[in-house]
Amino acid sequence: MSDIIQLLPDSVANQIAAGEVIQRPASVVKELVENAIDAGANQIKINLKDAGRTLIQVTDNGKGMSPSDARLAFERHATSKIKSASDLFSIRTMGFRGEALASIAAVADVELRTKQEGDELGTRLHIVASEVKSQEADNCPEGSNFSIKNLFFNVPARRKFLKANSTELKHIITEIQRVALANPELSFSLIHNDSVIYDLPSENQRKRIVNIFGKNINQSLVPVQTDTTIIRISGYIGQPRFARKTMGEQFFFVNGRFMRHPYYHKAVLRAYEKILPPETVPAYFLYFEVDPGTIDINIHPTKTEVKFEDERSAWHIIHACIREALGKFSVMPSIEFDQAGAIDIPIAPTPGTLIPEPEIQVNPAYNPFEEEKKAPVNPFQQSPNWTKDPNLKSWDKLYQGFERTNDIPDTEEEIFSDETEEVNQQPSQRSFNEETENGQLNHNFLQVKNKYIISPVKSGLMVIDQRRAHERVLFEHFMAVLEKNPGISQRQLFPPRLELHAADAEVLDSILDELKKLGFEIRKADEQAFFVEGVPSMLSHLDARELVEKLLEDVKNRPVDVKEEIKTNLAQALARASAINYGSVLKTEEISELFDSLFACKTPNYSPTGKKIITIISLEEFEKLLK
Template sequence: MPTIALLPDHLINQIAAGEVVERPASALKEIVENSLDAGATDVHIQLQEGGITLIKVSDNGCGIQKEQLSLALARHATSKIRSLNDLEQVGSLGFRGEGLASIAAVSRLTLTSRETGSDYAWQVETQEGEISAPAPAALQKGTVIEVRDVYYNTPARRKFLKTATTEFGHCDDTCKRLALAWPTVSFTFSHNGKVCWKFPIQSRQARIAAVLGESFMEEGLPVDAANGQLSLYGMIGSPTQSRSSRDAQYFFVNGRFVKDKLVSHALREAYRDVLHHERHPVYALFFTLPPDLVDVNVHPQKSEVKFRDSGAVYRLLKGAIQQVLAGTVAGAQTPSIDTNMSTSIPFTPSSQVGERADTGTPPWQTSQPQWGKFEQTRMPLSAGENTPAYFSQLRPVDLPATSFVSNSQTTSSPQPLPDTVDSQSPPLGFAVAQIHGVYVLAQNQYGLVVVDMHAAHERILYEKLKQAIDAHTVVSQPLLIPASFHATSVEMATAQQQEEALRELGFELAPVSPTHLALRAVPIALQKADPVSLVRDILKDLSEVGSSNVLLAKRNEILATMACHGAVRANRHLTLPEMNALLREMEATERSDQCNHGRPTWFQLSMNDLDKLFMRGQ
C-alpha cells in the first residue's frame, strides 16, 4: 500500500500555479494588482510573445524592504492580512500571499525593488524554486518584476498555452479591465517593443471612453443608484449597442473585476424587454459596498465573489438598470441612420431640445454626458394639431386600451402639416405619409423621422398590458358573438387548468363540447386582434409554462405574445390623425425606442443626412 508523505514546497507551488497561473494573463493580473496595492500611480507593462517569453511590470509604488524580498516570494506570505477579521474585511486586490510564489515556481522570475526612503534598490532571482540572496541593483523608485519563460519547467502544462496572438489578447483584456477600474493610475502597455496603448491619469468618464470608445460614452446611458450601503454607478449601452458576444461587459465590485452569475442574471433580466434575441448588452458598471458584506475569497483567481445579502444586490442591479432603460422613450434619444451605409446605427443621449436649432445639427450630437439620473425631455403638443379629429384618437396613457387604430376610416378630413416645425413641436414631429402600409414618415425640426408602426404599436400595447396586470385593472371586452373553435386535447386541458390565469389576462374561455372551446371575452386592448389565433397562442404559452409560479416568471413573455397580436399589422393604412396619435403615444411610453424583441422602432434622418444623400452643396 502506498505511504502518505508530505509534498515538497516547490511541488506544492507548482500545483498551486495550476489554479493561480492559468495562462500569462493570470500572472500579469497578480503582478499588476500588487502594484496597485502598493499605491502605484504609474504602471508600465511590457510583453514579449503574448507574455509567454516575458512579462515585465514596473511601478512607482512604495517598494519592498531588502529583508523582505525573499519573503515576498514565499508561499502564503502577505502584508495585507493578519487575522480572520482582516480577511473578512479585506479591501486590497491581493491578499492570499501565493501569487508570486506560484509564478516563481513555473518561471524564471526577477524581483527588483527600492523602498521609499531607501538609498539603494535590491534584487532577487528565482530558479527551480530557489531564491537568490539580495543583490544591489539600479532602480530609481518602486518595483520591477520580470517573468521569463512561463511554464518552462512544466512542459506538459506549457502545451496547453495558445498562440502568442491569443495569449496577447487575454493579457490586453486583463490590463484594460484593471485600467478601467483605476482611472487615478496611468498605464502604459507594450508588446514586442511597441506601445499598444497608454492611458494617463484621468476622470472615470474619460477612462471609460478610452477603453470602450468615444461612441459608447456619447451614446450610452448613465447609471447612478444607491440603496443603503450599496451603490451602483457607471454606463450601460443602449439596446442597439448590443453585441453578439460578452466581450464588452465590465462589472467591478469595490474596484475588483468579477464575473458573477447573480450579477449576469440581474443585468440580463433588466435588458430582457429591449434586447434582441441572443444579443448581449454592453456596460461598464462599478458596484461598491462595505468589504464585510462581500466574500472575495471564493475563487483562486479572485474572479468570483459571494454577497452576504444577494437578494438586495440583485434587486438594486435589476431595478436600477430597468429604470434607466425605461427612460428611453421615443424622442428622448435619437437613433440616426448612417448615411455612409455602415452597419452600426448609434444612439445618442438627449440634450435640451431646441438648442442650436438654426444649425441643422441636433444638439445631442454635441452634448457632454454627466453622471446622474437619466432625464427625459417631454415636448408639448403643437397648436397646429389642436383639432377634434386629432384629439378624438388619443387615449390617456394609463388606460389598458390603445384604440387609435380602428378598422373604419375616420370621416374627418386630414389636417395639414403646420407651416413651421420648431423647437416647441413634439420630438417625433408630425406625420406626413405612410409607405407600403409599414412605415410612417414624419417631419420634425431636425428632418425626417421613419417609424416602424407595427414595432412601435407593439411596444405601446406591451407596456399598457404590463401596467394593467400590475394594477389588476385588465378590462375585458365581451364578444358580440363568441368565437368557437376546434381545440386539441392539450388546449382543452390547459383551458381548464389555467382558467384563473386566463381570467387575470382578460380572457373568458369555456368548453362547449369535448372538442370545442368558446372565447367569450378578450382584453379590451386586443379587441381588434384575431381572437382565435390569439387565444391559441396564449394556450400554447400557458401549456409550456405549467405551474402558477412559473407563470409569474414568464408573464412578460405571454404579454409580449398578446401585444404582438394586438399591434397594427403591415399593409394597414392609417390616416394622418391615427399616425400622429401613434407618434404621441410613442413619446409617452417607456422603452419605446425598441419593440418587445429589441428591434428599433424609429430612426432620424437630419437635414444634413438628407443633403449628403443627394450630394447637395458638394
C-alpha cells in the same frame, strides 16, 4: 508496514499551487499588476515578449520593498494584507493570499529589482524554479520591477498547451482592461514586442471606457447612479441599439475589484427585456460599493468570484436601477430653447397687474345656410396652395383608354372565367406536381415565413432551412478558395475605416493573411484602425464594414492554433457573417439556385456547425395529422 504519508517539498507544493493561480501568462500579469496597485503605484508599465512566453516585465512606482521583505515575499502565504482571520471579512486590497509570487517563482525565471523611498540602494533578487540564485544590493529607481522569463520552462506539459500568441495576448489585454477600468485614476501602458497597445493616462471613468473600447462606444453610454443602504451603484450601460452578439463589453466591479456574477448578469438582461435586438448582449460597466463585511471574495484563488450576503435584494436594486436609467434615456426628450419656432413661455406678471381676457376671433360674413357650395377657406389665413381659378381644361383626357371594346366581358360569369383561365396558364409555383411531361423531377418551391423552403419529393415534403443551406454553400466555397486559388477581390470605391479596440485589433491583425486569400484587402492604418479596401467579389453586395465586424465577432471568441483549424473556423465565421438572414424574401430563381448549389455540396444535410439543414415530412405523418 512502513509509513507512506510524507510532506511534499516546497518546490513541488508551489508548482501544485501554481496550477490553481497561474494558468497562463495573463494570470501572471494580473497578479503583478494587482500587487503594484496595492503598493500605492499610480504609474504601471507592462512590457511583453511573445505574448508573455519569453518575457513579462511589470514596472511600478509604488513604495517598494526592503531586502528582507523582498526575500520573504516569495514564500507561500507571506502577505502584508492580513494579520488575523477577522481581516478576511474587511478586505479592501487586491491581493491577500500570499500565493501569487511563490507560484510564479515556482514555474519561471524571476528577477526582482526593488527600492523603498529614502533608501540609497535597492535590492536585486534572482529566483529560478523556487530556488534563490542570488540576492544583492542594486542601484534601481523607487518602486518594483518584476521580470518573468521563460514561463513554465520546467513544466513542459503546461507550456505545450499554451495557445497561439494572439490568443494569449488577447487574454492579457482582457486582464489589463479589467484592472484599468476599475482604476481610471491610475495610468497604464501595455507594450508587446515593442509595439504600444495601450497608453492610458489618469482620467475619469467615461474617458477610460472610451480610450479602451474606442470612440464609437461614447455615443451609446447611458449613466447609471443609485445609492441605497445595501449597495451603491454607478457606471454606464449601453443603449439597446448598440448591443452586440458576443460578450466582451460586460463588466462588474465591487469595491474596485472585477468580478464575474451570472446572477447579476441576468438582472441586467431582464432590465433590457423586449427592447434588445434578438440574440444580442448590451454593454455595461457597473461599479458596486458595498460594506466589505457583506461580501466574501475568498472563494476562488483567482478572486473573480464574489459571494454577496443579500444577493436577492441587490438583484432587484440592480434591475430597478437599470430600468430607471433606460426609462430616462428613452422617455425624457431634450428641449432646445434656441430652436426656431420654439414655444414662447410668458414671464410671470408682477402682483397687481391686470391680465387681459382671451379674445375669440369670428368671421361675421360666414353664412351656414348659403346654398352655393364653396371650398372651405380659412378666413384668417389664405392657403398659398389655393387657386381661385382652377385649371379645368383637358379634364376629359383622364378617361382616354377606357372606351368600351368588344374584349370587355359583360357578365360576372365572363369575368370569373377569364381569371380562371389566366391562373391555369401561369407556371405553377403554388402547385406541387413532381413530374414534368418528360418524366423528370420538377423543382417547385414554396417559401414559408421567409425562413424555410418547401419542395415536394416522392416520400412527402422536403423542408430546407434557407440560412443554414446558404451557410453550407458559402462554407464549402471559402474552403475551396483557401485550399486552392486566391479569392477575387472587389475593390471599394470609398474604403470604410474600422476603429477597433486593442483586443479586436490584435484578432484582426492575426488573420489578415488568411483573409487576403479569401479576397479581402484590409490595410492597417495604425495600431487600432484599418481600411477595408476590398471584399470577396461574391460578397460585394454586402456592407464591407458590417461584414468585417460580424466576422470579428465570430472569430475572436473561437481562437485556434492548428493552421488547418484556422482555415476551417475562418471559413465558418465568414459563411455565418455573409449568409442570408431569416426574413429575407427570395425569388424563384434564387431559391432554385440555392437548391442546386446545396445538393452540389459534399455535405448538404448539415450546416458547418453540425445543425440539420434538411428534413423530410413523410406522407404518413400528414395522414396522422389529418385523422
